[in-house]
């Protein structure tokens with residue numbers, strides 16, 4: 001045995017992974033954390049077993065979905081890979097992913113590693129691993145960052161990647177990544193969207209101002225695709241979107257996504273412009289890695305949105321959609337998607353304010369809730385739940401939704417029951433992070449019960 | 465039906481933590497009281513005509529943005545103070561509140577002049593005062609509780625001890641976490657660290673401004689609104705804080 005300490009760390013990690021699975025824990029950072037204590041060089045050592053490339057995926061929104069899509073694509077192509085697919089995106093979670101796949105000697109080889117990484121942790125990751133490609137999906141400020149912490153994070157990332165053998169894949173529609181080439185001297189590839197029928201030329205009150213990455217002047221937008229992603233230019237230094245290497249075009253959302261990427265037609269069961277960006281990013285990356293188009297298409301067509309990132313249930317003949325909503329951009333996107341969904345519907349929002357949700361819930365006032373024309377989108381009632389049910393109820397009241405159709409029910413099971421009742425055709429279940437898994441469990445149980453009920457009904461149906 | 469003209473100062477620069485919810489709230493309540501209103505956005509370089517303003521609102525911003533605002537606001541300082549003396553309703557949240565004082569000293573020791581409308585200063589520290597907050601205040605002769613969320617690195621201290629705070633802190637930090645004072649109150653001006661935003665969950669504070677605005681136009685507001693949701697949200701935060 002060459003390295004006893006390494007083997008010990010891997011075994012300890014594997015035992016802990018097994019135990020936490022038994023306990024039903026989703027979180028996977030602890031095994032990595034303990035293994036790193038036993039053998040601090042574990043991530044360096046294991047990540048050296050990657051034969052082809054290590055790909056790091058970071059950004060504020062979409063990194064989990066994008067990296068999961070890419071994992072599907074690479075597996076379709078027949079590659080073996082290490083991937084922290086549960087979204088534990090700090091060093092400990094990444095270490096766990098390597099331990100899980102490794103043999104006890106730490107010598108098993110893999111083609112690729114796909115590492116989803118928290119933005120602020122990128123510099124630390126680069127100290128221990130050597131990614132050849134780094135994808136940044138976008139930078140959005142959320143409610144936790146209003147004091148320039150993001151500018152700081154961007155600088156740290158730029159300093160960390162500089163002078164390394166790295167190529168970057170960046171979002172051309174996000175002005176905050178426009179200066180990466182200039183700042184780092186690296187090869188930067190850009191992806192972005194052509195004009196689409198979902199673009200918006202309006203400046204909404206709540207849209208945060210974006211400043212030029214080169215000179216700091218306030219940017220002017222010709223159009224917005226999604227949130228602050230769009231076509232912009234700087235009136236002072238005349239910089240504009242970087243030229244695209246990969247272009248998304250002919251986007252259709254009805255509501256499932258169809259689009260072309262440089263002529264290649266793709267279909268996906270995912271919905272929403274944010275997912276169109278995730279697809280575009282994953283497909284661009286697949287092209288850079290040389291994946292065959294057929295495999296990319298197949299993988300995108302079969303990729304299902306996972307827990308909370310829009311999951312669909314069928315309960316009492318109604319389509320029930322569960323969505324995680326954690327910032328104004330996500331709430332805007334979810335509300336906008338209601339416009340494309342004809343038919344009468346209920347809305348449900350469970351808002352908690354635990355640490356994982358963000359203690360400060362004032363961001364709900366930064367979303368464009370009043371832009372929804374409630375009569376046209378045919379919302380029958382809005383059920384408000386969670387620890388801050390009052391705040392979310394007020395948000396809809398002051399957005400102009402009739403008071404008498406706003407219901408408050410703090411208990412989640414009863415609240416969801418209310419939201420899937422009545423003659424509506426669909427229900428949209430929105431929730432903040434710590435309410436997500438409870439809501440998901442409740443909906444799964446209701447879905448099963450409803451299915452069993454239907455089976456029974458069918459059995460009793462007289463033959464005709 | 466009367467028309468109310470609300471002004472938001474520097475919405476592109478000073479607008480944090482859902483601050484615009486305060487104006488949305490005032491607009492809706494005015495509508496429910498049977499009146500009409502408009503919101504004018506004032507950006508750097510725009511002129512400000514205090515003759516035709518019923519209420520002035522400014523929200524929070526980072527240090528960089530506060531400096532830009534101060535450059536513009538300096539020329540409007542005297543007319544602003546005159547309007548405040550005449551009873552103009554003004555609501556300043558967080559960074560905007562800090563600007564009303566004499567100076568702000570950052571945690572690195574950099575000093576930034578304020579408008580100097582009131583004799584207080586703010587000392588910035590790295591460690592932020594963050595969390596839900598409950599204060600007590602007296603509005604139109606009635607003792608009221610006010611809830612919100614605070615998140616500020618600055619500690620504000622009154623130099624002139626005659627200054628009146630907006631309220632006294634029951635749970636949370638307030639101006640500095642030491643003297644139990646929160647915000648400032650002078651005639652119809654309120655400065656406060658409370659966002660949340662402040663007005664929707666505290667309808668009595670919203671109505672304090674609405675009544676003051678109406679009074680300046682020479683009439684009283686008699687209608688009573690259904691505030692059951694507002695009170696529910698208010699109590700929910702209060703219960704959370706009081707355990």
Ligand SMILES: [Zn+2]
Nearest residue numbers: 212215234237
């Ligand atoms: Zn510029």
